[in-house]
Amino acid sequence: MKTVYDFTVKDRNGNDVSLSEYRGKVLLIVNTATGCGFTPHYEPLEAMYKELRDKGFEILDFPSNQFANQAPGSDDEIHQFCTLKFGTDFPQFAKIDVNGETADPLFAFLATEKPFESFGKGLKNAALNKFAGMNNKKFGEKAYIKWNFTKFLIDREGRVVARFEPTVDMDEVKKAVEAAL
Numbered sequence: 001m002k003t004v005y006d007f008t009v010k011d012r013n014g015n016d017v018s019l020s021e022y023r024g025k026v027l028l029i030v031n032t033a034t035g036c037g038f039t040p041h042y043e044p045l046e047a048m049y050k051e052l053r054d055k056g057f058e059i060l061d062f063p064s065n066q067f068a069n070q071a072p073g074s075d076d077e078i079h080q081f082c083t084l085k086f087g088t089d090f091p092q093f094a095k096i097d098v099n100g101e102t103a104d105p106l107f108a109f110l111a112t113e114k115p116f117e118s119f120g121k122g123l124k125n126a127a128l129n130k131f132a133g134m135n136n137k138k139f140g141e142k143a144y145i146k147w148n149f150t151k152f153l154i155d156r157e158g159r160v161v162a163r164f165e166p167t168v169d170m171d172e173v174k175k176a177v178e179a180a181l
Contacts (some may be wrong), residue, residue, distance in 0.1 A: 003158030010094040012075040027154035033070035038149040042086035044170040059090035099139040111144030114163035
């Protein structure tokens with residue numbers, strides 16, 4: 001059975017990183033963007049990381065510019081923005097594609113394990129669903145991720161156990177992380 005430990009990704013300096021380095025930890029893998037309406041998620045993510053990392057928790061941050069060009073900067077510019085504005089200390093990897101023919105295999109795997117269900121109910125969620133649908137038409141069946149700040153919870157065995165769309169309250173995400181720990 002395939003797990004996240006079978007994947008290798010690039011750090012923000014272009015070096016290979018085997019996700020097997022995170023074996024035995026609870027992971028939250030997130031695709032991010034610095035110019036998105038959900039960018040403030042960095043704040044509760046960092047707070048959760050500071051509180052729970054000593055219990056075996058890691059957040060893995062993967063910037064992506066595939067959603068309305070909301071992460072246009074270089075890896076260094078994105079990293080500087082995140083550390084200066086939000087004080088992020090969790091690992092940030094190289095900017096990647098999460099959809100289409102050039103999608104990083106990790107995100108194709110994550111989304112296949114836990115496919116998109118919905119953004120939820122309400123006017124804001126309906127608007128995001130419409131906008132995301134227009135953005136993702138170009139990716140067809142390979143529109144794995146619907147928007148920035150989609151989060152995947154990985155258990156200590158490397159299995160994908162939950163998917164949280166960006167519209168899910170961060171308190172709910174934190175409860176799921178704590179339960180996995």
